[in-house]
Amino acid sequence: MxxxxxxxxxxxxxxxxxxxxxxxxxxxxxxxxxxxxxxxxxxxxxxxxxxxxxxxxxxxxxxxxxxxxxxxxxxxxxxxxxxxxxxxxxxxxxxxxxxxxxxxxxxxxxxxxxxxxxGLLSRIIQWCHDFIHSLWEAIQVVLRVSGIAIRMSPLMILSPAAYLTSQVTQNDNNAVSELAWSYFMHVVQHLGPGYVKLCQWVATRRDIFPKVVCDRLSRLHDKGYPHSLQESERILRQAFGDDYDTKLHLERVIGCGSAAQVYQATLMNNNSNNNNHDGSTSSPVAVKILHPGFSRLIEKDLWLLDTVSKWLHEWAPEGSPIQMMNLPRAVQNFGDNLRRQADLTLEGDNLIQFRRNFYGQDEEEGQASSAIFFPQPKPGWVTSNVLVEDLVENATPIAEFLQDNTELGLQTRKDLAGPLLRAFLKMVFQDNFVHSDIHPGNVLIQTTTTEAADNHNLLERLWHQFRKTEADDATTPTTVTKRTIVFLDAGIVTSLDDNDRRNLKDLFRAVILNEGYEAGRLMVERAKYERCSQTEGGVEAFATGVGDIVAEFHDRRKSGLTLGAVRIGSLLGQVLDLCRVHGVEIDPSMASIVISTLVLEGLGRSLEPTLNLMDCAIPFVLGRGKV
Structure with missing residues (x-):
C-alpha cells in the first residue's frame, strides 16, 4: 500500500x-x-x-x-x-x-x-554539516553586501546632488546626473553578471519602472571578462569526457558576455555517415561555454535581491510607488529568466524549435524562410554548461550595415528591413515563440556569393560569347549575392498565454480601427492584477488614456507619415507607462514582447525610414502574414 x-x-x-x-x-x-x-x-x-x-x-x-x-x-x-x-x-x-x-x-x-x-548519529552529523554550510553561506552574503555597499557609497553623494541639480536647472541631462549615471554603470559592470542582467531586465520593464530609468539602463552593454582556456578545457572534460579533444578542437575566442564566452572550434566527424556535403570529415562550429561558477553566483545574488525586495515591499507605505512596483514579484520573474540562461540545454531546444518554425518539420534551410537562419545545435554536444552549434561564417553584425550610406548600402539596408520585421511578427502572431534577447549584437548578416544561373542553351552561349564586347563584360553579372539574417543567443524566449495573446492582438486591432478606449477597458478586465478599479474613475481614466494614445497614432498614420514619425513601439511603450501609473499589471511575457518590438522597430527605422511596422503587422494580425 x-x-x-x-x-x-x-x-x-x-x-x-x-x-x-x-x-x-x-x-x-x-x-x-x-x-x-x-x-x-x-x-x-x-x-x-x-x-x-x-x-x-x-x-x-x-x-x-x-x-x-x-x-x-x-x-x-x-x-x-x-x-x-x-x-x-x-x-x-x-x-x-x-x-x-x-x-x-x-x-x-x-x-x-x-x-x-x-540513524540518530547520522542526523546529528548531517545537522552540523548543514549548519556549517548555512553559516558559511551567510558569511559570504554579508561579505557580498559589504562589497556592494562600499562600491555604491559614492552614489550617496552623487545621487542627491544630481537630483538637486536637475530641479534647479530643469534639465535631467546635466553634468552631475551624467557623472552619477556613468559611475553607476561602471559599478554594475564590475558587480557581476547577475546585476548586469538585472539592469538590462529593468530596462525592459517600462510597466514597472520610470521611463528615465529604463532609457538609461538600456545603454548598458553585456560585456564580460573571459575565463582562461584551462577553465574551458576543464568544463569540456566534465561534460564530454577526457577524450573530448580528439573530436573537438578549440581555436580562438570570438565573443564574451557576462554569462558565457564563445570559441571558434573544429568538430571532427568520425563516422563517415556524418560527413559534410563537401565530403570533409570536420566542420567549423561555435562552442558556447558558461563562465565557471555562473549558476552559483547568480543564486547568491538572487537570494540577496529577493530578501531586499521583500523588505522594501513590506516596509513601504500603503499605496506608495514602491508597493505599486510589486518588487518581490518582479524579482521572481527576473530570477526565472536568469536561471534559464544558466542552462544551455534550453537554448539548444529553443534553436531547434525556431528552426522548425521557420523551415518546417524537415528543418531544411532555403525553403519557406530562406532569408532567416538559426544555428543548429550539434547532437550529443549540448549540456547545461556547453553548447556546440553551427558556426556562422562570412557574417557581420547588422550594426555595420547602418554605417554604409552609399547607394548600394542604402539598397541593401532596404532589402533587409522587410524580412527582419516580418520574421519578428511571425514569431509573435503565428508561432507564439518569440526571441526575447534581440539587439544589434545578436543579429548578424551572412553574405554568400554564387555564380549567376545561365538559362541559355549551348548555341546561344556560343553566339553570345562571339558577339559580346568589353561593355557587356562590365554590365553582365557573373555572380549573385545573397544576404541572410541570422539570430543568435536564443536562451530567452517568450510565449504568451491565451489571454495575453488576445490582449496584444486587440491592441493592434485597436490601432488599426481606432478603438483604443475599448481596448483599454478590456486590458483592465483581463488583467491578472490591477489597482485602478479600486479608485473612483480609475478604469475610465485608464481607458481614456489608451484611447487618446491610439487616436493620436491613428491620426498620424492616416496623414501618411513614415515609420520614422509613426512608431508602434513608442505607442506600446506609452501604454506600458500608463499601466504603471494606474496600477494595471502586465504579464512579464507581454512586456518582454513590447520591448522586443521597440528594438526591432528601431532597427527597421535605421535600415529603411519609409517602412511602416503597422503595415507589416496587419497581415500577421489577420493570420495571413508571410516572411
Missing part, C-alpha cells in the same frame, strides 16, 4: 553512479525526468534531500528553485512512502515548464529502490 505523506529527510544509499534516464530497481540507481542537466551529475554514495537540493534545488521560503527550469511550489512536492515508512519516490505533481511539449502529467524527480532512514 503506497500513500502520500509530507516530505521528510531521508538518506539515499546507492553506489556511485550517474543519474540515468530510466529506473533500475535492482541496482537502486537514482533517476530523473526533470532536466538533462542531471544526466551527467555524479551523486555521492550517501545523499540526503538537503544534498539533493544543493545539487539543483534551492529552498527559499515555500518554494524549491530548480536552477535550470522554473520555480516549483513546495505544495507540489511529495514523497510516496510505504506502510513501514520507507520513502520510495519524490514526485513533482505539477508541470514546471512553459514549453509546448509539456503536459499536465506528474514529473518524477528521483527514485531509488534501496532507501534507508538515517
Amino acid at each position: 503506497i500513500s502520500l505523506r509530507h516530505m521528510r529527510r531521508v538518506r539515499y544509499r546507492s553506489s556511485r553512479v550517474s543519474w540515468q534516464s530510466g529506473t533500475n530497481n535492482s541496482k537502486g540507481t537514482l533517476t530523473t525526468f526533470v532536466s538533462r542537466q542531471y544526466a551527467t551529475t555524479p551523486i555521492p554514495r550517501r545523499i540526503s534531500l538537503a544534498a539533493l537540493r544543493r545539487q539543483g534545488l534551492k529552498r527559499s521560503n515555500r518554494h524549491y528553485h530548480d536552477a535550470s527550469l522554473s520555480v516549483i511550489p513546495l505544495r507540489y512536492l511529495r514523497i510516496l512512502v510505504s506502510n513501514h515508512g520507507t520513502p520510495l519516490l519524490l514526485e513533482v505533481i505539477a508541470p514546471h515548464s512553459t514549453r509546448e511539449d509539456d503536459d499536465n502529467t506528474p514529473r518524477i524527480l528521483a527514485f531509488s529502490a534501496a532507501l534507508k532512514e538515517e
